[in-house]
Ligand SMILES: O=C(O)C1=C[C@@H](OP(=O)(O)O)[C@@H](O)[C@H](O)C1
């Protein structure tokens with residue numbers, strides 16, 4: 544947990560980055576592969592700590608998963624192929640792992656206990672335990688099922704119609720995964736549309752899902768069939784280089800093989816609105832998920848307002864967008880982003896506190912932040928607070944700092960982007 548001196552005063556970033564696999568899609572490829580019948584092969588899988596937590600949990604549930612240099616091979620034996628684990632399952636730092644897995648376990652007639660790291664222990668779980676209990680799963684946990692450790696005994700569940708109080712793909716996916724095993728029909732109604740990788744993947748594994756605006760429904764008793772998944776690059780990882788390219792002088796970067804699912808491209812809309820010099824070349828129209836190359840150059844930016852149904856389309860990018868806003872002309876307002884408070888850290892507080900240490904003019908609000916732009920950043924000692932996205936945002940901030948910057952808890956970055964510093968170096 545040592546201190547790491549970051550590169551500062553960078554005069555140019557040039558080159559190409561092959562963006563690592565999408566974290567959301569990598570998790571789902573293992574989960575769907577595990578409950579499908581037959582073999583699933585996955586290329587482009589993200590070897591980040593979060594996705595490896597998913598792999599280890601499903602191995603403990605009796606699923607054989609082979610890790611090769613070029614692909615993952617998952618030997619699915621259907622829903623009934625999952626077995627009661629002998630030990631507690633540890634999801635590490637991964638909210639996606641625990642919430643989606645609860646949906647799968649809700650349909651399984653055996654007992655499982657789930658734990659995670661210190662950060663997971665503070666993240667709200669009744670958003671999934673409540674609807675899954677309504678479906679008939681027996682779940683308990685610390686503070687009436689709000690926090691880990693959680694225990695679940697599933698099986699014999701029935702479909703529900705559920706109005707989700709927050710736009711969350713983890714909540715939606717958890718309920719849909721339970722719904723695929725429930726009696727009758729299950730419908731989730733979201734306040735705003737969240738990422739739809741689960742819906743796409745149900746279809747790719749031969750299942751059926753109905754979508755009608757903010758309504759998503761599945762019927763129970765569906766058998767899924769193993770398939771091949773080609774995981775695109777993660778736009779949430781690309782985001783750090785999109786912002787770096789826009790704010791570091793004399794830069795020109797191409798991000799290759801980036802997933803361009805419209806439920807994830809909020810950052811592109813915002814950067815264009817702010818005046819970023821960004822172009823996209825779409826490739827390979829045959830995949831379940833659209834993919835393209837994004838080119839970014841040093842840009843003259845102006846402030847903007849970000850809120851409403853745009854928020855779920857860029858929720859994980861808000862820390863790096865806050866940094867972008869410090870370099871824009873005028874004020875940027877981020878609102879309707881309460882969800883930032885329940886991520887790996889309270890991302891409103893960590894972004895505001897850490898960027899303030901570097902000299903940014905940024906204020907926390909109840910549901911977001913307000914940033915005054917055209918701000919020279921200085922230097923200082925900052926921390927990721929164990930949050931990968933905060934760590935990477937601070938490393939990008941350092942590139943434009945005049946004085947020395949040291950980063951504490953740098954290792955958190957391996958959760959979603961183990962090669963981050965190696966990729967950044969390539970551009971210098
Ligand atoms: O479903 C997913 O893969 C994710 C959904 C989002 O969380 P919420 O569902 O809590 O919004 C996002 O922040 C997370 O990084 C991944």
Ligand SMILES: C=C(OP(=O)(O)O)C(=O)O
Pocket residue numbers: 566593636637638639640859886887932959
């Ligand atoms: C919030 C995140 O992930 P998770 O919820 O899976 O921990 C993230 O990756 O920014």
